[in-house]
Amino acid sequence: MKLIDKYLFAAIVLLGGLSACTKTEYEQLKRPYAEIERFTIGGYGDLDSIPGVIHGDSILIYWNAKNTPPATVKPSIILSGGATIAPASGAEVPFGEATTYTVTAEDGSVRKFILKPVFNGAVPTVITMTSVRTWSATTPIAITGEYFLTTGNAKDIKLYAQRVRDGFEFDIPFDTAAVTATRINAYLPQFTSELDTGAHRIYVKVGDFSSNVAPIWLSQPILSEIIKTVDISNRGSISLGDEVEFTFTPKPEWKLAFERYYRKENFGSLNIGLIKIVPGQVINGQNYAMPAGLVTQQEPGVIKAKIDPVFFDTHRNSILFGGVIRYNNVSSINGTGGFTNYQFTISEYTALYQPVIEEVKYANVSLQQEGQSITRGQLLSLNYAFTQSEYTAQNTTLVAVRLKFKNKTTDTYTDITVPATSVTDNGAQLQFAIPTTANVVGQSLVAIGMYLRSNVNLRINIEPRKIITAETIVTQ
Numbered sequence: 001m002k003l004i005d006k007y008l009f010a011a012i013v014l015l016g017g018l019s020a021c022t023k024t025e026y027e028q029l030k031r032p033y034a035e036i037e038r039f040t041i042g043g044y045g046d047l048d049s050i051p052g053v054i055h056g057d058s059i060l061i062y063w064n065a066k067n068t069p070p071a072t073v074k075p076s077i078i079l080s081g082g083a084t085i086a087p088a089s090g091a092e093v094p095f096g097e098a099t100t101y102t103v104t105a106e107d108g109s110v111r112k113f114i115l116k117p118v119f120n121g122a123v124p125t126v127i128t129m130t131s132v133r134t135w136s137a138t139t140p141i142a143i144t145g146e147y148f149l150t151t152g153n154a155k156d157i158k159l160y161a162q163r164v165r166d167g168f169e170f171d172i173p174f175d176t177a178a179v180t181a182t183r184i185n186a187y188l189p190q191f192t193s194e195l196d197t198g199a200h201r202i203y204v205k206v207g208d209f210s211s212n213v214a215p216i217w218l219s220q221p222i223l224s225e226i227i228k229t230v231d232i233s234n235r236g237s238i239s240l241g242d243e244v245e246f247t248f249t250p251k252p253e254w255k256l257a258f259e260r261y262y263r264k265e266n267f268g269s270l271n272i273g274l275i276k277i278v279p280g281q282v283i284n285g286q287n288y289a290m291p292a293g294l295v296t297q298q299e300p301g302v303i304k305a306k307i308d309p310v311f312f313d314t315h316r317n318s319i320l321f322g323g324v325i326r327y328n329n330v331s332s333i334n335g336t337g338g339f340t341n342y343q344f345t346i347s348e349y350t351a352l353y354q355p356v357i358e359e360v361k362y363a364n365v366s367l368q369q370e371g372q373s374i375t376r377g378q379l380l381s382l383n384y385a386f387t388q389s390e391y392t393a394q395n396t397t398l399v400a401v402r403l404k405f406k407n408k409t410t411d412t413y414t415d416i417t418v419p420a421t422s423v424t425d426n427g428a429q430l431q432f433a434i435p436t437t438a439n440v441v442g443q444s445l446v447a448i449g450m451y452l453r454s455n456v457n458l459r460i461n462i463e464p465r466k467i468i469t470a471e472t473i474v475t476q
Contacts, residue, residue, distance in 0.1 A: 030107035033080030041073045058116045059101070069117060069152075070095050082106030096152045119150035124204045124211040133188065135197070135257060136221030140175070140185035143204070143214070147181065150206055154179040157206050159186055162213070164199040172202060191221070191257045197330075220261040220330065223342035226254035230344040236447065236465040238320065238357045240312040246270070248301040248325070248344070261330055264297040268326035268339055270305060274318040274357075287324075288315065312357065320355040322346055353404050353413070353447050362391050363464035367448055368429075371470030374445070376438055382430040384450060384464065391462060396452040398425060401432050402463070405443040405474065414440055417451075434474065445472040 039059055042049030052075070053060040063069055077089035085103050093099040099115040126145040133141060148157060157179065159172040174186040184204065189195070197220050201213040233245035250258035274286040294306040303325065322345035329338040346355060368381035382401060386392045401418040416438050424431040430450065434440065449465035 030105075031080075031082040032105050032107045032109055034083050034103040034105035034109055034111040035080035036077060036085070036101070036103060036113060037080055038078040039075055041075045052115075054113070057111070057113055059113050060116050060118050061095075062118045064119075069119070077101075079103060080105075117152060119147075123209045124148055124150070124206045126202070126204060126211050126214045129202060129214040129216065131215060132217045132219065134219045134222050134225075135188060135191050135195075136225035136254065137188070138225075140187055141172075141202075141216070143184040143186055143202070144182055145184075145204070145211065147209075148179060148184055148204060148206065149181040150209075157184070157204065159184065160203055160205065161216070162201045162203075163196065164201060168194065170195065188218070190253060193256060197261075220340070221254055221257050223248075223262070223325070223327070223340055226250050226258060227342060227344070228252075230346065232320070232346055232355055234355050235346075235353055236355065236467045238307060238355050240307055240309065242307045244305045244307065244320075244355070246303045246305070246323075246325075248303070248342075250301065259300040262300055262327055264299070266328045266330055267295075267297045267303070268328050270295045270303055270323060270325055272305070272323035273321050273345075274315055275321055276315070276318045286315075286318070307357070315357050318357045320346060320357065362452075362462045363387055363450065365448070365450060365464050365466045367445075367466065367468065367472070370445075370468055370472055373473055373475045374434070375476045376434045376441070376474065377436045379431055379433055382432070382448065382450070383428060384430065385428065390456070391452070391454070393425075393427065395455045396462070397455055398423065398430070399451045399453055399461075401430060402449050402451055403434070403445060404447040405440045406446045407443050409442075413446075414438075414443060416440065440474045441476060443474055444468075445474070 036052075036054055036059065039052035039054065040049050041052070041061065050061060050063070053062070071094065072092045073095045074090050074092050077085055079085055083103055083105050085101055087093050087099075087101065093115070095115070095117060097114055097116055101113045101115070103111045103113065105111075124145060124147045126143055128145075129143045130141045143159075154176040157174075157176075159174050160169055161172050162169045170189065172186050173189055174184050178185050186202075197218050200216050200218055202216055203213045204211040227248055228251045229249045231247045231249075233247075234242055238244055269292065270290045272288055272290060274288060276286055288311075290305050290311075291308075294308055294311070295303060297303045322343070324341055324343045326339050326341050329340050363384050363386045365382060365384045368383060369378075374380065398420045400420055401423055403416045403418070405414045405416065406412070407414070416434060418432045418435070422432060445468050447465060447467050449463045452462050452464075454462065
């Protein structure tokens with residue numbers, strides 16, 4: 001309260017006392033002042049005494065940032081008449097906003113004041129920073145410098161990135177708990193349609209003070225960090241003239257970036273991994289670069305490869321187990337080019353389900369009940385017709401009927417084998433039943449095949465297969 005107000009209050013009390021009050025009544029009047037009249041700290045090294053500035057409910061202490069602030073202080077405090085304060089004048093308190101003073105007036109009214117150091121002249125400075133980062137990277141951007149904690153509170157720090165080509169600015173999140181006076185660990189925000197690759201500048205702002213800018217190049221997300229699943233259209237047999245379709249599905253949060261940076265015009269090449277099957281042995285580790293003229297991409301994530309005669313003759317009787325796709329890096333630093341690779345595998349590569357480049361299809365097979373609900377123990381019919389004279393009913397022996405089921409809830413597969421002893425062969429049709437003990441209720445039949453042994457060459461087994469495309473669910 002101003003000094004004139006206090007004199008006015010005293011005068012009113014005096015006049016009232018002279019006209020109507022007794023001495024006892026006058027003594028019961030309590031002063032309502034809960035002011036801090038003077039607040040000073042001093043005695044720290046060669047620093048002079050520093051006065052505090054009372055601003056609303058704050059006690060501002062302007063401190064030269066070039067001098068190390070003390071952890072605690074012992075302020076000297078003068079109050080308005082009749083008031084008390086806690087902590088008391090001269091008590092040692094933390095030098096920061098954790099310290100709150102409570103001033104109680106003589107009439108019991110209370111005011112609270114927060115101690116707030118203000119560090120003058122301390123402009124945050126960025127000294128070093130990660131200079132190149134992909135959008136999909138999860139490791140922090142390490143920013144080192146000075147005066148990041150001049151207010152003593154990491155919540156006063158703001159971190160911004162500015163795109164160089166158009167000045168678009170956005171917030172950069174960071175770990176407030178890990179901030180020190182000389183280091184900030186920052187992370188790129190979730191990618192959105194407004195964000196892009198290329199040259200950017202990052203700067204730190206503490207209170208009203210902004211740092212110098214530091215350059216950083218943001219590159220397109222890496223395929224290995226954003227792809228969720230890979231699938232192939234030709235599970236089972238791949239024959240001469242087929243067009244094999246590979247589908248790469250990104251994680252939902254990266255769909256926008258995937259469609260922007262991995263368009264058909266940026267597609268580079270496709271290599272496929274093959275396991276060559278030779279009767280009696282297996283040769284691993286073949287890697288084949290598909291000719292550019294046989295590979296196309298019409299939409300993001302869908303790549304088609306044509307099986308031409310040269311490729312077929314060279315790689316027939318091979319299992320396709322994976323590969324590598326390559327895209328040109330459209331956001332390489334300084335436009336120097338480059339590329340990004342993604343190595344993938346085709347899951348569930350059993351003989352029944354894995355894509356196989358076959359010399360012949362041996363036989364065409366079809367399930368009579370495809371597209372229907374089926375049950376365990378139900379008699380099922382598998383029609384077949386041999387397509388090559390060297391493999392017929394006369395020179396092959398049925399070993400088993402093999403089925404593959406998929407649990408769509410858990411995305412897992414179950415293989416069931418029905419031995420030849422439980423199969424009736426009518427010459428063009430096999431009849432069999434799913435064992436009543438098979439744990440496949442609620443699952444979908446996704447593939448079926450005849451497992452045959454050659455009577456001419458006992459080292460050769462064949463397995464004509466059929467991928468089930470119409471929903472065929474085991475209901476009980």
